[in-house]
Amino acid sequence: MTGMAMAERAAPSLVVAGLQAWYGESHILQGVDFEVRPGEVVTLLGRNGAGKTTTLKAIMGVLSKRSGSVSFAGRETIGLTSDRIARLGIAFCPEERAIFASLSVRENLMLPPRVATGGLTLERIFDLFPNLAERLSSGGGKLSGGEQQMLAIARILRTGARFLILDEPTEGLAPVIVRQIGRTIAELKREGFTILLVEQNFRFAATVSDRYYVMENGRIALSYANADLDPNNMERLHVRLGV
Amino acid sequence: MLFGHAITAQQLFGQLLIGLINGSFYAMLSLGLAVIFGMLNIVNFAHGALYMLGAFGAYFALHLFGLNYWWALIVSPIAVGFFGALIERTMLTRLRGLNPLYGLLLTFGLALVIQGLFQNFYGASGMPYAIPPQLAGVRNLGFMYLPNYRAWVIVFSAVICFATWFAIEKTRLGAYLRAATENPTMVRAFGVNVPLLITATYGFGVALAALAGVLAAPITQVRPGMGADILAVVFAVVVIGGMGSILGSIVTGFTLGVVEGLTKVFYPEASNTVVFVIMAIVLLIKPAGLFGRTA
Numbered sequence: 001m002t003g004m005a006m007a008e009r010a011a012p013s014l015v016v017a018g019l020q021a022w023y024g025e026s027h028i029l030q031g032v033d034f035e036v037r038p039g040e041v042v043t044l045l046g047r048n049g050a051g052k053t054t055t056l057k058a059i060m061g062v063l064s065k066r067s068g069s070v071s072f073a074g075r076e077t078i079g080l081t082s083d084r085i086a087r088l089g090i091a092f093c094p095e096e097r098a099i100f101a102s103l104s105v106r107e108n109l110m111l112p113p114r115v116a117t118g119g120l121t122l123e124r125i126f127d128l129f130p131n132l133a134e135r136l137s138s139g140g141g142k143l144s145g146g147e148q149q150m151l152a153i154a155r156i157l158r159t160g161a162r163f164l165i166l167d168e169p170t171e172g173l174a175p176v177i178v179r180q181i182g183r184t185i186a187e188l189k190r191e192g193f194t195i196l197l198v199e200q201n202f203r204f205a206a207t208v209s210d211r212y213y214v215m216e217n218g219r220i221a222l223s224y225a226n227a228d229l230d231p232n233n234m235e236r237l238h239v240r241l242g243v
Numbered sequence: 244m245l246f247g248h249a250i251t252a253q254q255l256f257g258q259l260l261i262g263l264i265n266g267s268f269y270a271m272l273s274l275g276l277a278v279i280f281g282m283l284n285i286v287n288f289a290h291g292a293l294y295m296l297g298a299f300g301a302y303f304a305l306h307l308f309g310l311n312y313w314w315a316l317i318v319s320p321i322a323v324g325f326f327g328a329l330i331e332r333t334m335l336t337r338l339r340g341l342n343p344l345y346g347l348l349l350t351f352g353l354a355l356v357i358q359g360l361f362q363n364f365y366g367a368s369g370m371p372y373a374i375p376p377q378l379a380g381v382r383n384l385g386f387m388y389l390p391n392y393r394a395w396v397i398v399f400s401a402v403i404c405f406a407t408w409f410a411i412e413k414t415r416l417g418a419y420l421r422a423a424t425e426n427p428t429m430v431r432a433f434g435v436n437v438p439l440l441i442t443a444t445y446g447f448g449v450a451l452a453a454l455a456g457v458l459a460a461p462i463t464q465v466r467p468g469m470g471a472d473i474l475a476v477v478f479a480v481v482v483i484g485g486m487g488s489i490l491g492s493i494v495t496g497f498t499l500g501v502v503e504g505l506t507k508v509f510y511p512e513a514s515n516t517v518v519f520v521i522m523a524i525v526l527l528i529k530p531a532g533l534f535g536r537t538a
């Protein structure tokens with residue numbers, strides 16, 4: 001590892017402090033604090049309505065009302081619009097996947113603009129998701145749920161962003177596809193991507209994550225590193241998550 | 244003969260030509276409306292007034308700056324396009340997220356203001372604008388005489404319509420546009436400056452109207468009311484083609500111009516109403532329009 005990379009590793013990539021956010025009048029996030037260090041896979045866990053997705057949206061700047069601090073690579077982003085935040089090198093894969101039905105698969109894949117050099121090549125992307133190569137000329141609306149999820153991840157790998165935000169990438173998918181997405185995340189981690197994940201599926205999260213934050217009522221309630229997960233902590237975690 | 248009077252080939256092709264000319268204007272205007280509606284969800288009632296501004300732009304370019312028709316073809320749409328961008332940035336942007344009715348009312352009001360101002364200064368009658376010398380004259384096709392300028396208008400607007408369709412359906416910028424029509428929040432979260440894209444889209448749609456205005460200047464004269472006259476038919480065209488459909492607005496525009504022209508030959512009494520009759524029928528059978536996707 002070069003000295004430069006070592007220095008980057010020392011400083012956190014993303015620091016969220018006292019983050020608050022609102023949907024209309026409802027005060028959803030009530031002061032969220034956590035950090036993600038370069039090269040880590042960090043997962044936000046929690047029950048439905050705990051504020052996980054809202055946290056991701058607030059980081060990405062797609063919520064109109066938010067306050068507190070979100071700094072990325074040392075830069076405060078709370079006052080920036082979402083297009084400026086994306087251009088800093090954060091790429092977002094939303095829960096609803098947001099595949100554009102009026103665009104072909106190829107157009108969907110090529111849509112997000114490059115924000116930095118060093119994005120994955122198309123060959124590499126088709127290595128990870130061979131199914132997509134066969135469906136390039138199909139309409140975006142014609143894909144199965146699994147294909148949509150693969151496309152939603154694939155298109156943000158091209159952009160050169162090294163920080164990925166994935167909201168429930170395994171939701172509603174068949175086990176074989178969940179495993180494929182798990183392998184992809186592990187592969188991306190090996191290539192040095194930093195990933196912030198939201199998951200309901202703890203078993204899946206445990207296969208890819210370095211650390212976990214458990215959210216409750218719009219705050220971080222607990223945090224664990226993978227190494228801390230002895231049977232005792234597992235028990236407490238299961239109670240918190242209601243699984 | 245049909246309807247009791249003889250129809251000469253000269254008459255038939257003459258009206259067909261006029262139909263194609265009108266169709267060119269319908270196509271360019273409804274194309275601009277479709278682009279704007281798709282992206283901004285605004286029914287742009289100012290479109291006729293901006294078409295008129297395009298024609299006046301050509302007139303001013305000539306009389307104030309000594310710029311001929313060919314310069315006007317470039318300068319007037321750009322100037323009116325920037326005026327449109329200003330309208331979007333200062334007014335329409337405040338209506339985002341509100342009921343589309345507000346946009347309709349605002350642009351309708353704008354149209355009245357612009358048209359009223361020009362009527363105040365230039366009266367209701369038209370001012371002549373000469374056909375550029377390069378396009379003056381008539382060509383004898385054997386079965387009819389074809390004025391060069393009219394041939395130019397038809398070919399040029401067909402090229403512009405095709406280029407616009409190509410840009411929207413086949414290019415990267417067009418993909419941004421279509422994606423942002425579907426889900427602007429997500430496109431913005433990918434790093435695209437969507438508000439700028441929206442302003443540019445409105446400016447472009449308006450520039451298309453102004454370009455049609457420049458093309459029309461030598462044919463219809465430059466007149467404050469020229470936009471209001473054509474807009475009623477253009478809206479019928481948009482309804483028939485389907486709101487927001489790019490290809491639909493182009494095809495329907497040219498087709499209805501021709502239908503109108505043919506009606507003038509075979510049953511002149513109906514020529515002013517035929518488009519609206521077709522609109523009523525289409526609304527009954529296919530409310531989303533011939534090319535529209537059902538919402």
